[in-house]
Amino acid sequence: MVIRRLQNWPFDGFSGGVSELDQLRRDLGHLFNGLSRVNGWDSPAGVYPLMNVSQDSENVYVRSEVPGMTLDQLEVSVTGRNLTVTGERAIPDEQSDVRYHRREREAGKIRRQLTLPTDVDSERVQAKYQHGILMVVLPKAEKAKPKKIAITG
Amino acid sequence: MTTQTQDIQVRDKREVKSDAEQTTPGRVFSPNVDIFEDDQALTIVADMPGVPSENVSIDLRNDVLSLSGVPSVSVPEKEEHVLREYETGKYFRQFTLSEVIDQEHIEAKLNNGVLRVTLPKVGPAKPRKIQITEG
Known part of the structure; x- marks a missing residue:
């Protein structure tokens, strides 16, 4: 999964514009968030x-x-x-007699x-x-x- | 501070994975829903931030309920993005209903980006007594 992402990295002149970079930044952010939960850091993003x-x-x-x-x-x-x-x-x-299927x-x-x-x-x-x-x-x-x-x- | 409410955790919007390709550009997300029922009705509550009421469509056919919403354009062209933490796009989600629904009386309300659809059940079929006559 990670490897595929790296290969898709838009090296050719950032044709995708800001949004793809943003996407990458977010993905990295989530990766770090995942790590931070393990290590107990508190990151401002997320x-x-x-x-x-x-x-x-x-x-x-x-x-x-x-x-x-x-x-x-x-x-x-x-x-x-x-x-x-x-x-x-x-x-x-809701009223007490309802049955929840999804929350x-x-x-x-x-x-x-x-x-x-x-x-x-x-x-x-x-x-x-x-x-x-x-x-x-x-x-x-x-x-x-x-x-x-x-x-x- | 003893009864502390939990902070809401960030969750990514779930993008709809569909076999059929979209005919219009843009991403499609699956809204978060609560579904509950009582004896009278089935209720679906869906978070669709950014969607005005005129852009919501609710469709029920062949026991499949489709909810969709298109957010109004939120960022004017002249603005330059500085930070983008969330994506925007259409909302779409389908449910297969197992109950028989009284289609005439479906109600939907949209309030501050939350859609609430009430689907009244058709009352239980009344047992019909059939008179048997001798003869």
Whole structure:
């Protein structure tokens, strides 16, 4: 399995773009997580909820899949460059006379900290929860925004 | 701190392995579900984050229930990815039902990315007494 992965490594000019590298990075992350469970390290990756981070020139966007929560169960805070999302996902009990066939959905605490790629203006951070996705929009601090430099001849 | 709730563990989304090829691009994942039943109904609860209600389809034919959902586009083109820990894609999962379901009264609700489908059972067939007449 590992050997096949190595052979599939996109040496030819990274044609697959970022996503394949990401996939590899994730795979390695899982490998290390597997090891860390054995050795008892605590690695920051592999903590629920998983996050996708993107940016444009104005903002940093953090998205996370946390289905089935309510607004009062989620808490988002920003300190310096650290974004923290905490909460608790509750799955209410059904009536007692039901028989479960499958229980794959999990309830429990969520706690995630993420270091942001740039400084942000923590006063203007906005968070939105829609369709089970938490989206945090973090406006970049003025000094972190790209500046256009006029070139003089 | 005595009654501590456990932290939710990360689990990878399970990609659907299908013999038939997809006609549209993108990955397909199998949503996590809870399935339970009581005397009246069978209920399926599925996590489908990112899917708006208009993009859910529920189909029951020949005792096979298919749930599918397409998430609304979440990352605009102009944004550049910095970190990608999870993949996004369609959701699809099928179940074979052993009970006879009252198809007219299937109910589905979608709330914060959680789909809840209630499939009422058809009441037990009432024993019909057949009168035997002598003659």
